């Protein structure tokens with residue numbers, strides 16, 4: 001399986017390419033400039049020589065021809081980039097990892113893009129693709145430290161359960177990562193916005209955090225068809241405050 005990364009020359013895309021290559025996937029680092037892509041690929045191969053056969057460079061259209069395509073551009077160009085290559089992406093699983101954030105002084109604040117999230121905006125731009133939101137919370141530095149596992153959950157959401165499954169299978173192979181099916185693409189709003197909280201914690205505690213959730217045993221996707229937990233009330237029965245939040 002070949003995985004293409006649009007905007008794969010940045011810290012996040014290049015680290016993801018190296019990490020995915022380290023678990024056996026052929027990764028094509030895409031860029032608006034094939035030369036920049038060559039430069040980044042050369043740097044990665046200089047560091048991780050054994051990945052030479054699995055890392056390729058290309059322009060963005062070359063990366064968009066892959067079986068699965070990740071959009072790793074800044075958030076405000078994710079949807080336009082997807083739209084530019086819509087004809088090459090049709091029918092494919094397209095991963096959106098962008099977070100719409102702004103730094104105001106020492107604070108990170110989430111922005112609300114059109115349709116509530118970058119991922120939803122991308123899905124609207126390429127309606128014939130199966131957009132999956134994933135990888136938002138993995139810090140590029142840890143992603144690129146191939147010698148160390150990444151101790152993190154990876155929240156994945158999509159309107160296409162099969163597409164979620166495809167990405168979960170990939171995440172499962174990344175040492176230390178646990179894929180969690182976080183439901184439909186509408187949840188990308190919360191997932192993306194939560195990144196601002198994580199970055200804020202990084203600043204406060206002078207570290208790089210990654211999320212791990214407690215209370216989930218086994219693979220939640222395997223229990224999906226099982227009966228709902230006995231203490232889970234249907235939404236209509238959950239007492240709510242007047243503003244609609246659960247009491």
Ligand SMILES: NC(=O)c1ccc[n+]([C@@H]2O[C@H](COP(=O)([O-])OP(=O)(O)OC[C@H]3O[C@@H](n4cnc5c(N)ncnc54)[C@H](OP(=O)(O)O)[C@@H]3O)[C@@H](O)[C@H]2O)c1
Pocket residue numbers: 006007008009010011012013014030031032033036037071072073074075077081097098099100135136137138139140141
């Ligand atoms: N950095 C992290 O730790 C991290 C972690 C998780 C998720 N993310 C998300 O992943 C995405 C990439 O992060 P990053 O830090 O790698 O970003 P970045 O360095 O700002 O941008 C990545 C690449 O996008 C391309 N690009 C820049 N402006 C563009 C435009 N207007 N149109 C099309 N392509 C453009 C550039 O590649 P070319 O010039 O070669 O085309 C650039 O190298 C972001 O949306 C971010 O929110 C980041």
